[in-house]
Amino acid sequence: MALTPKLEMRQSQSLLMTPQLRQAINLLQMSNLELSEVIEQELGKNPLLEREDDTSRDEEPLPRTIDDDGAVAGQAEEEFAPDNIDYDSNFDDFGSDSAGYEETGYDWADYNRGKNPHLDEDFDYCEKKLADTTSVYTLIEQQIDLSFTSPRHKIIARLLSEGLDDAGYFRGNTSDIAQRLRTSEKEVREVLQKMKSFEPDGLFAENLKECLTIQLRDKNRCDPAMALLLDNLGLLAERRLKDLQKICGVDAEDLDGMIAELKTLNPKPLAKYNNDITSYIIPDVFVKRNAAGDYRIELNNMSLPRLLINRAYYSEIIRRDKSSRRFLKENLSHANFLIKAMHQRADTILRVSEEIVRRQLDFFEKGIDYLKPLSLRDVAYSLEMHESTVSRVTNRKYMHTPRGLFELKFFFSQAAGSYIGNEDTSTLAIKHKIKQLIEAETPDNILSDDNIVSLLANEGVKIARRTVAKYREALKLPTSAERKRQKRA
Known part of the structure; x- marks a missing residue:
């Protein structure tokens, strides 16, 4: 045919x-x-x-x-x-x-x-202005997404970013953030510490010394003498160079080189963006x-x-x-x-x-x-x-x-396990409970994943042991055997 x-x-x-x-x-x-x-x-x-x-x-x-x-x-x-x-x-x-x-x-x-x-x-002009206005937001937002896998930590990170000033220093209150989220200040400080590795170098530092220290560490130049100089920036401001030579254990030439290196650093990480971070x-x-x-x-x-x-x-x-x-x-x-x-x-x-x-x-x-x-x-x-x-x-x-x-x-968060009254509890909440249980351990009472399953069941959360293990690994928490060695060390 x-x-x-x-x-x-x-x-x-x-x-x-x-x-x-x-x-x-x-x-x-x-x-x-x-x-x-x-x-x-x-x-x-x-x-x-x-x-x-x-x-x-x-x-x-x-x-x-x-x-x-x-x-x-x-x-x-x-x-x-x-x-x-x-x-x-x-x-x-x-x-x-x-x-x-x-x-x-x-x-x-x-x-x-x-x-x-x-x-x-x-x-x-409109497109350029939009790009300039959102540059700081984009800079921080992208690094939060790359640095944190837990939605919980992303929420904490975004609240911490509200505490940045125009220069890029963190001026917020970690205790207040912990109270608002009903979590520990220790956890908030851990998230903040990780954010201090964000670019530009020195971002989220809490003072000038820390800002300069972060930048020097990234260059592998924070030796003991430089650390002593950073501890005595007040003397440098007063130009008491002889005193600084004695404190740092260096001669005049070495001190001049150290000061010259400090001048290459950026004391205001966000200054070049010329943008009010509080309104981004x-x-x-x-x-x-x-x-x-x-x-x-x-x-x-x-x-x-x-x-x-x-x-x-x-x-x-x-x-x-x-x-x-x-x-x-x-x-x-x-x-x-x-x-x-x-x-x-x-x-x-x-x-x-x-x-x-x-x-x-x-x-x-x-x-x-x-x-x-x-x-x-x-x-x-x-x-x-x-x-x-x-x-x-x-x-x-x-x-x-x-x-x-x-x-x-x-x-929006996916469900994991079942809760009292047939109501699911979110992955975020279960991870937080697991972390709280592990943080409360003593050297004589280290919890296995099976123990954690039982404790969660007592609170009405039914979850499999392999799920506990998966969430513990996502939180970068070691196994019970590793934690036992660490606690007794």
């Missing part, structure tokens, strides 16, 4: 990713900082868009309250229900990766690039506890400009200049969609935040030991959203709580 080419007509239905939906998804996954910069560019190119004057903001952000039973009170009806943007439409084709908006295939910077040479310069993260949501003990969830409306459409200007120009009608209508349509997408983004962030707080009430009440397992799918199912929507809305969005500042995605 011969094969011959032929034409056939077929009718089928498929969903397409419209440019507007692509814009809405981009807005959803942007951080507040990125979105603010994009809005500034939209204000510059759309003559119908205006920034609402700050003095006209008489209305308070609509708070929602979650009581001890997890019920949400004060929830308004869906304000934009008739015109809701369907984020979930064709999400699988768009991809579930929650990376930055530049990688989605639709770059806001390319929206009008080439059409207006002045806009090209503005967009270049802007909370998207505030969680506050009221007098009744309930939690109020509010959006941070002040971090973004509020937009209005100048309809009077539109009506006047379209009446006088008919040649501009198409241009104005396109801008009106774009402005309407932008405002609607921003409202939808805010509502989605608020709803997901409410669900997180409702499900993690025990964490807010009692500390990190009570962090429950939570998946993106759980939240998506409860809110009737696509899992990709929840993934995007939790990425690079931050919640300011009484226990500290947390990225939304860090409230």
Whole structure:
């Protein structure tokens, strides 16, 4: 039988990713900082868009309250229900990766690039400013992800990073962080110690001596004489060089060489970034506890400009200049969609935040030991959203709580074992319990993995011995035999 080419007509239905939906998804996954910069560019190119004057903001952000039973009170009806943007439409084709908006295939910077040479310069400035503003955040965030495998330690590390000053010194309070997370100060100090190996050299040092010592150790130049010089920086400031020669046991020439080497070091590791580290993260949501003990969830409306459409200007120009009608209508349509997408983004962030707080009430009440397992799918199912929507809305969005500042995605942890009442306990919490048990050991009472299984079972946590061994190894804790030798040494 011969094969011959032929034409056939077929009718089928498929969903397409419209440019507007692509814009809405981009807005959803942007951080507040990125979105603010994009809005500034939209204000510059759309003559119908205006920034609402700050003095006209008489209305308070609509708070929602979650009581001890997890019920949400004060929830308004869906304000934009008739015109809701369907984020979930064709999400699988768009991809579930929650990376930055530049990688989605639709770059806001390319929206009008080439059409207006002045806009090209503005967009270049916007991109450079965004890169400069987020450089410190990116620098620290990447090193936290590379240095810590435990979500628990990543949470502690991010709280510690809030204590950095402009120069790169740690000025926070480890005791306060331990109290907020209901963990030991020893564990917080261990995380801080590891962060002192971050780049640039000297970052997270707690004083000038430590900052210089870290840099010299990295160069393998912190010999005993140099260590003595660092112990007496006050004498160096007073130029008491003879005294320093005696203390360090060196002659004048060697001391001059040591001082010259100190001058090559950087006493302010973050100075070159010229960036206020305390403001590199802007909370998207505030969680506050009221007098009744309930939690109020509010959006941070002040971090973004509020937009209005100048309809009077539109009506006047379209009446006088008919040649501009198409241009104005396109801008009106774009402005309407932008405002609607921003409202939808805010509502989605608020709803997901409410669900997180409702499900993690025990964490807010009692500390990190009570962090429950939570998946993106759980939240998506409860809110009737696509899992990709929840993934995007939790990425690079931050919640300011009484226990500290947390990225939304860090409230998600896989389950391990079962707990009293058939409620799973999170991997994070079980690892913490294992670490507490091992830290409390005495030389005469070293716990085997089987002993730990039994002790956890007494607390209502059912877990296999091989799982205990896996978590112990992940925590870099030695075996019971090795710990016994160490304790008796």
